[in-house]
Amino acid sequence: ASAAAQEIALRPPADKSSVRIEVLNGSGHPGVAARAQELLAAHGWNVVAIGTADRLDYRRTLIVNYRTPQELVERASADLSIQPTVSTLAGLNAAATIDLRIIIGQDYVKNVLSE
Numbered sequence: 227a228s229a230a231a232q233e234i235a236l237r238p239p240a241d242k243s244s245v246r247i248e249v250l251n252g253s254g255h256p257g258v259a260a261r262a263q264e265l266l267a268a269h270g271w272n273v274v275a276i277g278t279a280d281r282l283d284y285r286r287t288l289i290v291n292y293r294t295p296q297e298l299v300e301r302a303s304a305d306l307s308i309q310p311t312v313s314t315l316a317g318l319n320a321a322a323t324i325d326l327r328i329i330i331g332q333d334y335v336k337n338v339l340s341e
Contacts, residue, residue: 248275252284252329269305284331292317294325
């Protein structure tokens with residue numbers, strides 16, 4: 227990729243349709259990432275990938291923020307009905323091809339999907 231294309235790819239997203247989101251299931255319950263993807267897409271978010279997290283025993287949902295403005299992180303949390311106290315970490319890989327990684331934990335299954 228050209229230097230200009232790389233620079234554009236590293237800019238913070240301006241609105242929710244331009245935030246590239248990856249949803250990973252870390253809850254141990256099948257289909258949770260797909261359900262979260264459907265919910266986010268219904269709210270106009272750009273989910274570019276879903277999959278299984280590095281482990282399946284995340285008790286709490288985590289949001290890893292690579293370059294997304296805090297206001298958009300909070301809107302994504304609200305659209306998923308995630309408590310505002312959810313853990314948000316700053317991503318360290320500035321060259322990541324995603325802007326937000328949401329790792330769905332057991333709290334999401336218990337508090338959101340069971341309603």
